[in-house]
Amino acid sequence: MSTNLPLLEVRDLRIRFRAESGVTDAVRGISFVLEKGEALAIVGESGSGKSVTALGLTRLLPTPPAEFVSGEILFEGRDVLKLSPPELRKVRGGGIAYVFQEPSTSLNPVYSIRSQIAEAIRLHRPEVEDIDAEVVHWLDAVGIVNPAQRMRDYPHQLSGGMQQRAMIAMALSCQPRLLVADEPTTALDVTIQAQILEQLRELRKRFDMSLILITHNFAIIRNLCDKVAVMFRGEIVEFGSAEEVLRNPQHPYTRALIDCIPKLGEHRKRLHTIDYSKIPTS
Amino acid sequence: MKNEFLSPGQRMMQRFRRDRIGMISSVFVAMLFIVAVTFGALSLLDVPFPADPNLTNLAEKLQPPSASHWLGTDNLGRDVLARLLHGAYISLSVGFVAVFVSLAIGVAVGAVSGYFGGWVDNVLMRVVDAIMCFPTFFLILTAVALLGPSLLNIIVVIGLVSWTGTARLVRAEFLTLRESEYVRAARGLGQNSWAIIFRHILPNAAAPIFVTAVLGIPDAILTEAGLSFLGFGVQPPQATWGNIISDGKSYILDAWWLILFPGLAIFVSALAFYLAGDALRRAASSKSETQ
Numbered sequence: 001m002s003t004n005l006p007l008l009e010v011r012d013l014r015i016r017f018r019a020e021s022g023v024t025d026a027v028r029g030i031s032f033v034l035e036k037g038e039a040l041a042i043v044g045e046s047g048s049g050k051s052v053t054a055l056g057l058t059r060l061l062p063t064p065p066a067e068f069v070s071g072e073i074l075f076e077g078r079d080v081l082k083l084s085p086p087e088l089r090k091v092r093g094g095g096i097a098y099v100f101q102e103p104s105t106s107l108n109p110v111y112s113i114r115s116q117i118a119e120a121i122r123l124h125r126p127e128v129e130d131i132d133a134e135v136v137h138w139l140d141a142v143g144i145v146n147p148a149q150r151m152r153d154y155p156h157q158l159s160g161g162m163q164q165r166a167m168i169a170m171a172l173s174c175q176p177r178l179l180v181a182d183e184p185t186t187a188l189d190v191t192i193q194a195q196i197l198e199q200l201r202e203l204r205k206r207f208d209m210s211l212i213l214i215t216h217n218f219a220i221i222r223n224l225c226d227k228v229a230v231m232f233r234g235e236i237v238e239f240g241s242a243e244e245v246l247r248n249p250q251h252p253y254t255r256a257l258i259d260c261i262p263k264l265g266e267h268r269k270r271l272h273t274i275d276y277s278k279i280p281t282s
Numbered sequence: 283m284k285n286e287f288l289s290p291g292q293r294m295m296q297r298f299r300r301d302r303i304g305m306i307s308s309v310f311v312a313m314l315f316i317v318a319v320t321f322g323a324l325s326l327l328d329v330p331f332p333a334d335p336n337l338t339n340l341a342e343k344l345q346p347p348s349a350s351h352w353l354g355t356d357n358l359g360r361d362v363l364a365r366l367l368h369g370a371y372i373s374l375s376v377g378f379v380a381v382f383v384s385l386a387i388g389v390a391v392g393a394v395s396g397y398f399g400g401w402v403d404n405v406l407m408r409v410v411d412a413i414m415c416f417p418t419f420f421l422i423l424t425a426v427a428l429l430g431p432s433l434l435n436i437i438v439v440i441g442l443v444s445w446t447g448t449a450r451l452v453r454a455e456f457l458t459l460r461e462s463e464y465v466r467a468a469r470g471l472g473q474n475s476w477a478i479i480f481r482h483i484l485p486n487a488a489a490p491i492f493v494t495a496v497l498g499i500p501d502a503i504l505t506e507a508g509l510s511f512l513g514f515g516v517q518p519p520q521a522t523w524g525n526i527i528s529d530g531k532s533y534i535l536d537a538w539w540l541i542l543f544p545g546l547a548i549f550v551s552a553l554a555f556y557l558a559g560d561a562l563r564r565a566a567s568s569k570s571e572t573q
Contacts, residue, residue: 085474089474090472092470092471093471094472097470098471100466100467105462105463106463107464109290109486110291110485111485112289119471154288174471
């Protein structure tokens with residue numbers, strides 16, 4: 001594998017949902033490049049296609065109703081859309097791991113945290129002998145206090161923040177090159193949000209891992225991400241460095257999104273909403 | 283904290299133990315089980331305790347309950363109590379093994395149908411519909427009549443026709459659970475379909491499956507009793523609860539004990555299984571402690 005190859009390159013990806021009620025084009029020809037070690041934020045409102053894009057990266061969408069119409073997803077140079085099922089299972093978790101929005105339902109209620117993380121380790125790193133020590137190591141890495149004790153807990157015994165940390169530990173324990181976090185803090189309260197995001201930032205540095213952060217919240221990306229892709233109606237309407245996009249947004253939709261963030265000390269009668277009539281449709 | 287380190291299954295059993303009806307009926311089921319195993323073994327070893335169930339004594343025929351024959355004797359002078367005790371294992375083994383057979387088929391069909399969906403689901407569910415169209419009891423009756431009324435045949439036939447309800451239940455559970463976040467998380471970790479079905483979905487569907495299994499046992503027991511009553515069950519001289527009633531029905535006006543006691547045995551056992559199953563359902567569905 002040549003070293004100057006980007007970690008992930010998406011070319012003209014189109015994803016369509018075909019249901020009895022009609023056809024929806026959820027992702028309409030998006031392209032982007034993610035270099036090794038980079039962090040990309042995909043920002044957009046509900047229904048803009050950001051989650052579909054994230055799940056589509058490892059074909060986690062149920063087909064049918066989803067349909068990959070065209071495009072390429074090159075992960076480390078290989079097209080994910082052309083992988084055989086066993087190859088795909090290696091990429092899932094081992095290459096690209098996920099952290100989902102709702103930690104309380106993303107953990108299987110009938111197994112302890114220990115056995116769920118152990119399962120992930122056995123799948124992708126069969127060479128590990130002392131699995132318990134490895135589980136403790138990762139729980140410790142995500143900031144869970146007293147991990148040897150906590151790993152015996154069942155999901156319902158943990159708080160939301162702890163559950164999300166356990167999910168992150170599970171994802172990291174596979175040692176993926178890319179972590180996809182799909183609104184990882186939406187279900188958590190604000191103080192815990194900040195802790196989890198700080199944790200992600202630190203872990204990314206420590207393990208030299210790339211990150212794709214899916215969010216609708218512009219406020220959280222400045223500290224965490226290098227690049228931003230703004231999605232609107234299934235298309236990337238703006239792409240650039242996080243600094244640049246935040247300081248000088250080009251597309252009206254991006255500007256509208258940024259305007260929606262309430263600012264401290266500002267006097268407003270009503271919060272901003274997006275006036276769609278002012279946004280051009282391509 | 284008391285709930286520390288308890289799995290959802292363990293917490294369900296904890297709730298079950300607090301259910302009085304559930305505990306009484308399961309103690310009864312346990313006693314029935316011990317009786318069936320003990321006397322089943324005695325029967326196979328030909329130990330005549332408390333009396334030989336097949337020893338005929340025409341001098342003492344149709345005797346009402348007394349000190350020497352606690353539950354009376356039948357038209358051939360056989361001890362009814364001995365016949366009831368030695369017949370218990372037939373009912374229980376039909377109940378348990380038939381349910382096991384039906385569970386194995388029902389879970390497999392339901393899991394594959396619900397998880398994979400599409401045309402697989404369509405084909406399997408139309409098969410289920412077709413089987414459900416037959417009146418079950420007559421299907422069993424016909425099959426047993428053709429194959430011969432041995433214990434094994436009866437168990438297998440009951441099992442083979444009674445899995446459709448389980449299949450539908452398991453399919454419905456799988457349809458819901460396959461969309462759950464933790465199944466997506468497991469797929470996102472690179473887990474394969476079979477591991478997801480058996481490791482991630484099935485344990486979460488275990489409680490309702492277990493409940494239908496327990497509720498299926500009395501159905502199988504009643505079916506066997508009905509078959510025996512009609513003469514298509516396990517053949518004489520082997521005593522079963524159904525054929526004791528069947529033999530006694532001609533003497534119903536003179537010898538009430540021939541009908542009453544085996545009838546009670548069937549009724550109380552079936553009731554105990556139903557109540558235990560119901561209590562399990564309550565324990566499984568009470569979500570109050572989950573969060």
